Amino acid sequence: MKLIYGPVHGTIELDDFAVRLIDTPEFQRLRRITQLGFVFLAYPTARHTRFEHSLGTFYIARKIKERNPDLDDAVVYAALLHDIGHYPFSHTLEGLYPRHEENTRLILREGEIGEVIGEAYSLREFLRFLKHPVVSGDIDADRMDYLVRDAYYTGVAYGLVDLDRLIRNLHWDGERLVVLEKGIMAAQNLLLARSMMYPTVYLHHVSRIAGAMLVEAVKIEGIPLEEIRTMDEIDLLARLRVSENAEVRELIEAIDSRKLYKRVLWSSEPIDERLLEELKRELEAEFGYLTLVDYPPEPSFEERNAFVFVNGELKRLSEVSPLVRSLFELRGTYWRWGVYARRDVTEEVKRLVSRVLNV
Amino acid sequence: MKLIYGPVHGTIELDDFAVRLIDTPEFQRLRRITQLGFVFLAYPTARHTRFEHSLGTFYIARKIKERNPDLDDAVVYAALLHDIGHYPFSHTLEGLYPRHEENTRLILREGEIGEVIGEAYSLREFLRFLKHPVVSGDIDADRMDYLVRDAYYTGVAYGLVDLDRLIRNLHWDGERLVVLEKGIMAAQNLLLARSMMYPTVYLHHVSRIAGAMLVEAVKIEGIPLEEIRTMDEIDLLARLRVSENAEVRELIEAIDSRKLYKRVLWSSEPIDERLLEELKRELEAEFGYLTLVDYPPEPSFEERNAFVFVNGELKRLSEVSPLVRSLFELRGTYWRWGVYARRDVTEEVKRLVSRVLNV
Amino acid sequence: MKLIYGPVHGTIELDDFAVRLIDTPEFQRLRRITQLGFVFLAYPTARHTRFEHSLGTFYIARKIKERNPDLDDAVVYAALLHDIGHYPFSHTLEGLYPRHEENTRLILREGEIGEVIGEAYSLREFLRFLKHPVVSGDIDADRMDYLVRDAYYTGVAYGLVDLDRLIRNLHWDGERLVVLEKGIMAAQNLLLARSMMYPTVYLHHVSRIAGAMLVEAVKIEGIPLEEIRTMDEIDLLARLRVSENAEVRELIEAIDSRKLYKRVLWSSEPIDERLLEELKRELEAEFGYLTLVDYPPEPSFEERNAFVFVNGELKRLSEVSPLVRSLFELRGTYWRWGVYARRDVTEEVKRLVSRVLNV
């Protein structure tokens, strides 16, 4: 048994199989994938990586298993490995490539990590556990770790969750991870915490702008999926810094020295898809990489699969908690789309945007 | 200037006038009034008193004033003294006597504390500041202190609030304490925190039962308002321990040794007032002090007076936050009424309750 | 199994036997014995009691037992009950009566608590466990709890100790609790923490003065051991408040309203015992209760019984740690004796002290 010390969960004990999984190059790569992408440009202390988060998710999953011995062991290792497919800067590049979950499934079949898993599990079987409610549900080990961890590293208290009370009151009924009555408040708190971390941290505009700049650089550079999928942040930044394309080099240098594009437009009003395409086309034609349109999907706060037992009856958490119900209404609240531009062209870009959008 | 060290806000600096107010017997009495009454029977670590809470409220009010120099100095001292009228065990006895706010107004006119205030303020004027929005509003120094403090002492994380961000974004417009845009999330968090601390801590049934037992003992003992209003917890408990009435002595001994009455009924369904009176009458006639009916008023989560500036426009927080809006729906959610009885008569009491309520 | 929530150790699980011990009036009395006596007059937030500390000591002892299954179960329950004999205001009155450890041994033989213990243990045998190294040694569960707890409640960070690392590296060799190599730094830290908490918190002069005043009041009142030994702080204060002796009443009122005596002399130089007696006699003759001499025993920092394993060899911690060795030199460093007097007689007292001591 090996021990890992740390501030969020205290000491984490690793069994031999976990150590072997962690000691693979595929897992060690996570040390060089930041948990929150460019959020560190807004909250400089947020330098934590997918590596620590993966250890934390493992820790929580094992705690849940200790109270629910019926759970398959594989759940715990799936929790450890659930993020192994993240691209550099985590979610930032997911608009350009398949979602990281797909990459996770690929990476787990390959190389050293695939071999280690293969010694204990059939790979096909193991992959199914990545979708297990303990790993990937509305109340899961992943969220329990990242909310508390992101709160710790950013200093934004909203993410603090009563993990102990929640974990003590999770019951695996063979199909669902159900929250027992004494854990309802903690479960509700988890979902509220998440809804408050989104606008404050995860969707911070500074991170969004830097992310859009990176997306543009990667797009211009044209890095194929086969390469990006195993890169770490050093590989990616080093490659873009020496790009043959001057635009790419300029974008990366701007990110590195935090000379970010400015917001020309920042709106909570969705626009028609055709109009959006027209805007993108005209901006691209006129300004090229000097201006970027950032039109993200809406985050969902519709936690339909958080189940609770109340007086012995299985219910959805949203049925018993008006606060959780009201999360549905948040859908649009924190959503923003933006047009960003290099400082020296913001005025011209603004004019074009006004003309196209007629505002 | 005097310094007070402590864990919740760090060092608190006291100016000379604050020191003089604190050095009165009236203020020192607060050291012997627990902040949360009998909550310590459920959360043993919750032994903090109105004394520390008053210092903390003063600290926050002064921080708000530092950013809003238009605020009258008296606001800060009113924050310090706002709880000076609490009876022993804080809110526990408020059903038997006038609310503590009335007692605060009386105490501030009297004795050493009245004299010290009188040196700097007209008393009538000073008393008005007890209702100032900084001292007593939906987003006020009082709540900001007690939520964080109660979280610290109980270990229940729900009360944690981003005080720094909230205070930095409070603007006194001469009439209202308005939350600026960057503080909206922190303000929302404060109100959510409060709504979660209620069922988890403030309304914990163990505290409710012990409270009902104390109320009964004080009622039997018949302590007049004139006496109770300046008692501390030592005075009250000592008096009840040596009561000539054996029932009183038994009740206090049971509280002291935590041999509490048990819940015979615990319901979220209100009942008709006439029926309630009948139930009380019959229980009283049959069992006397051996059974207690605890039918509290509903806590209100209708924060109608939290104002925010959004795009320069004054709005209610509930207009811009679906989560705050949903607090209105909580009204009944956490409310419970109960019938408690000494362990040896629970079965008989249960039968009588069933008969009267026809359940 | 019962759960107790709290901030210092998280959730504490109580087995049935622990619950039965805790549910006795003897144990519940600890809720009304403050952990640090009058330290709350210097650090107002330090309102914690022997009750929480006893639960925490139990928690740590059980953690140690989990890693050392050879330890007798009784160790864990002895840890829970080790402080049951404390007088009101903890160590304050130990100069007037036998040390609290003796009272603990008496109380455990009596009443409800004695009966509960008797069901599982022979009392004589059980009492021996109060001196077990896990309960009462240089590195023991008692210290591990109180340092961290007192740090938490005062906000003085010095007491923070790496409990997890220490507990993981404690080995019971059948006779001694030995610190393994990886725990040496944490053990050293515990002893340093203790040495820093003494002058900063435990020996704070404000607490010392109030304590001396209480001692004087109790002495005048003449409360016999048989009564004090089962009193809680309410009993004691209530009795002194209504004393027939006006001096007693004055002293208690002064403590209650924090109108404390002032330091006339505060010295780190020991004096000859005969001179000390003369000083006491003359002060007593001239001023009676208006002045108090406080000449405490020196705290010892000679931790001779902290053992460690280094390269498989048993050594004393002081052999391997220069810092721990230097603790011996602290012996006198923080020690002070004082003469205190009511504010209106300080000048006269000072003259008499100068004359007697020839300074």
Next chain:
Amino acid sequence: MKLIYGPVHGTIELDDFAVRLIDTPEFQRLRRITQLGFVFLAYPTARHTRFEHSLGTFYIARKIKERNPDLDDAVVYAALLHDIGHYPFSHTLEGLYPRHEENTRLILREGEIGEVIGEAYSLREFLRFLKHPVVSGDIDADRMDYLVRDAYYTGVAYGLVDLDRLIRNLHWDGERLVVLEKGIMAAQNLLLARSMMYPTVYLHHVSRIAGAMLVEAVKIEGIPLEEIRTMDEIDLLARLRVSENAEVRELIEAIDSRKLYKRVLWSSEPIDERLLEELKRELEAEFGYLTLVDYPPEPSFEERNAFVFVNGELKRLSEVSPLVRSLFELRGTYWRWGVYARRDVTEEVKRLVSRVLNV
């Protein structure tokens, strides 16, 4: 004014000049220099950078200046910039190149940062402030930040220091930063904290081994000072990963995948310099990069320039604190030198080492 949120000091307010300094590429580079080099291989959560530490040092220096208005403004900005010359992985490469302080002095004369400083200060004058006691003394803003920050990020509590009490009791007498009587314990605590963080964190053998491997790789690669001095960790790792030298690539890949060399020897006994050279020569001749000798300078704990005021007299802290005095004795205690080797050659290396050292 700009605000930076974060967990260690709360919100940090930045004045315009600080913002301009921070917005230079030279300062932004610090975001990509980890504070503790390869400590993250032992404590995975220690991913913080010189960037946050520099902001924190600035924050503390400004707090000190607020209480000591005689201090020159330049002190505060020197605190902000004091680490700008760190090489990748902080102290790791200082054996190969001039100490980072020299590089700091060079970088401050150059580029954008030099220009910004030049607007307000003569550069020569400004550079002198890097040696100011507030920036670089035994009790300085640098240590105050890094101890608390490193404790926060590693979870090792030893580094926790009572910053508030220390800062409140620092007095600038025009020449020295003197600790006032009420701050002595906090100052002592700072020095003890540092002495405990060294063996536990800073000198952790895992970090030492990885560091020695990097040193070897850089040595083989032969990166000239002129290049390394402005590199960030991405530049360096990217360069070594694509080195033409297979040994370099192997070393870096081993670091990246944490397949570290093993300790063949780990000793606290210094050896004769000639013998050391012989050992190095023989190992080099026989094994080349497959084995590394790591013989570091001893860390010094001789804090001779921490001054305190006791009864109005200026003294050295070591005069009044036996604990600080005993730090001198630690000199050798935590020092270790080592021989590390790739796993497959450890046995052979061990034989050679035994032969040369005759052990």
